[in-house]
Amino acid sequence: MSHDATSLGSDVLVSLEGVRAGYDHHVVLSDVDFRVHARDFTGIVGPSGAGKTTLLRLLLGTLEPMQGATMHAKGARxxxxxxxxxxxxxxxxxxxxxxxxxxxxxxxxxxxxxxxxxxxxxxxxxxxxxxxxxxxxxxxxxxxxxxxxxxxxxxxxPELLLLDEPTSGVDVSTRHDMLHLLGDLNADGLAIILTTHDLNGMAAHLPHLVCVNHRIVGEGSPEQVLTPSVLEQTFGARMEVLEHLGMRVVVDEARVMRAVGDE
Amino acid sequence: MDVLIEPLGYAFFTKGLLVATLSGALLGLIGVYIVLRGMSYIGHGLSHSIFGGFAAVQLFAAQFYILGAGLWGIASALAINAVSRRSRVGADAAIGVITTASFALGVALFSKFGTSGPAFDNALFGSILGISTEQIIGLAVVSALTVAFVLVRYRALLFTTFDPQVAEVSGVNVRRLEAALMVVLSLAILATLTVIGVTLVAAMLVIPAVVARMLTDSFSKMLVISTVVGAASGLIGMYASYFAGVPSGTMIVLVGAAVFLVVLALTGGRGLRKTAGLDHHPEMVTAATR
Incomplete structure (x- = not known):
């Protein structure tokens, strides 16, 4: 079901309630409750195949949910x-x-x-x-x-801008520039949602994160969701989280072990 | 000069020349969209598919020729369009089966009920003979329709050809536009079938567009160049066909191929590199499967 909802809160642009979605009877996401507000700046993180792009497509309105409701604010581009x-x-x-x-x-x-x-x-x-x-x-x-x-x-x-992996395959300085650019656009009042698998280079710099692994595992600021327990539920692997100059830095334990083993 | 003017004395030749030139231009114009979408194979299949209906209608209900063959063509186009959207069920295989079966039906009908050999050969390879005034009017109407479609829906067509997923998000009704393009394509194939021939129509959809792509990086220029190359191939090919005494479609395609070789020689690898990627469209697959 998709509605133009006038009953939504005044600053809600898109709302997903109890949504299950996927392709050809193959369920990718379930139990999704999610709201996009005006001026949001959110990163969707998760491993490949976890449903990041599916969530994006639900927000775009190009994918109809199998169950539950998606609502888009009337007239919001x-x-x-x-x-x-x-x-x-x-x-x-x-x-x-x-x-x-x-x-x-x-x-x-x-x-x-x-x-x-x-x-x-x-x-x-x-x-x-x-x-x-x-x-x-x-x-x-x-x-x-x-x-x-x-x-x-x-x-x-637009009132809402959605980006699919905007920094994949670009170098560090380009990624940095893009992050700043999006930050400026957001400061000018544009709501932005992007997917990323880059935890340290991208996600840790965003004000709000959603961790996805076939359901929404965690939602909140980087301090709230970049924790070993949420990350393990999201990526299915133990990760160490360090604090560096007030920023969260995620260390993949398996990668550390490999690096140590190589020496 | 006299050599070129002499055949114009025959009414059948002037008609043939007009139809061949207009056909070349029409297929050249619409071929740009077909080639850039990586749909050359669909154009080939569609012409074969239409042949079944063409044969059936011509043999059993000649008075409904235009209407019957037109409906068959549009039905084929929409069926192929629907199948090709579901790339995971093997669109290539499905299109292959539908279109070759329809083609086989046409061959069977012609062999069993057709009056004689020439009509069959003409349908396959194109003929200058027996072009009726109705056919010329039909071709002119389809050409006008195609030009109007391309002008009025210019940006939306360009958007869905380049990036269908984002086009859809940006308010373009991609499904309806693609269906409309398939209908226009099937009408174009139908209108040019008798002069170019079933087996050779696809070549005239592809060659002018590829030549144009080699010569320019601009989409609007590509539309113009492809149309001109198609028209020139039709015009020169029709003369060549008259003098060589071979089916018109073969000579039109051979002239097109010669133009391709000349442009290839002039632009070298640079031109050829531009045509890379014409045949694979990751987007077509992802848009359909995601």
Whole structure:
């Protein structure tokens, strides 16, 4: 069931209640109760196949639950940034053409209007990739491609932004820049939900986390959920948690043991 | 020059030339979407599938030719579209079975009830002969419809071709648009079937688009180049067919292939590299299975 709920709290954008979901009778997630509020900045963490993307798709509204209810606030625009490898980077389009896709076309001819050009230039400028508007998408670096997708999403002027593994396969400084960029957007009032399997580089820096392993194992601040017990339930492995300069640092025991064994 | 003007004295040839040029342009235009979606195989299957209906309608209910063959084509297109969305049940295998069975039915019907050999050969490889005014009108209507579709739904079509998952989230009705594209494709195949031939239509969907891809990195330019290459192949191929005395479809495809080789020689590996990835679309699989 999917409703446009006016009964939701004034700042609730999406709500999942008692949701079970999956594909072709194969249940991936069950007993999910989850609410997205305006201005949230949340990371969904969990191992591969645990249901991170499924949860994202429920929030997007592209997956109907098998059981339970999903509710989306009326009129709230949702934008999505997929993983980079989901598209063919050889596709014959420029950065500007790609970003413009998310603008609905309401005219008979597919001409780009000057105001659309300005809107694209503004959003590219804001994301620090103003110089690449007329380049082919293949000629961008991984970090620039990620920003281009972000630009396409922002052109929709969303209230909620969902990102699937926004930092997988990019280098440390790009990851750092992306984190800052998302932080700024969130500070400007945009609700952001992202999935990540990077506990130290990404999750520990976010204000709010949801740990997923076929159900919601834990939800709260990094201090609340980055604990050995929640992490073991989430990843099925013992992990050590250290405190460094006020930040949580997760150490995978198995990896430590291997590293010690190699010496 | 006289050599080129002389055949224009025959009404059948001018008709053939018009239909071949327009057919090439139409298939070139729509072929861009087919090739970029990695759907070349579907175009090939669809033309074979339509052949079954084409044969049945032509032999048993010739007066309902356009309507009957059109309905058969649209039904085939929607069936293939539905099957190809469920990639896990082996879309390739399912499409292969549906379309070859329909093709076999057409061959059987032609062999059993067909008047003579030429009609059958014509349907398979294309013929310049016997093009009716109704066919020309049909082709013109389908061409106009296709151009209108591509212009009016330009951004949505581009979005679903490049990134269907995000298109859906961004308010594009991907399912309906893809179904519409399949209907337009089946009408285009049907309208060009007699002049290009069942077995060769797929080639004219693919060759101009691949040539265009090798020449440009811009989507809008690719649409224009592919249409022009298709039209030129149709025009030159029809002349070649007249002088060589072979089925029109074969010569149109051979001219297209020659253009491909020339462009390949001019652009070298650079052009060929651009066509990498035309045949695999991870997104098509993930969108359907997730």
């Amino acid at each position: 949702v934008a999505y940034v997929p993983q980079l490898e989901t598209v063919d980077w050889n596709f014959p389009i420029t950065v500007e053409e790609c970003v413009l896709m998310s603008r609905p076309q309401r005219r008979w001819l597919p001409r780009t209007t000057p105001s659309e050009r300005r809107a694209v230039a503004e959003v590219l400028e804001r994301l620090g990739i103003a110089g690449v508007a007329h380049r082919h998408i293949r000629d961008l670096s991984g970090g620039q491609q990620q920003r281009m997708f972000l630009a396409r999403a922002l052109l929709r002027e």
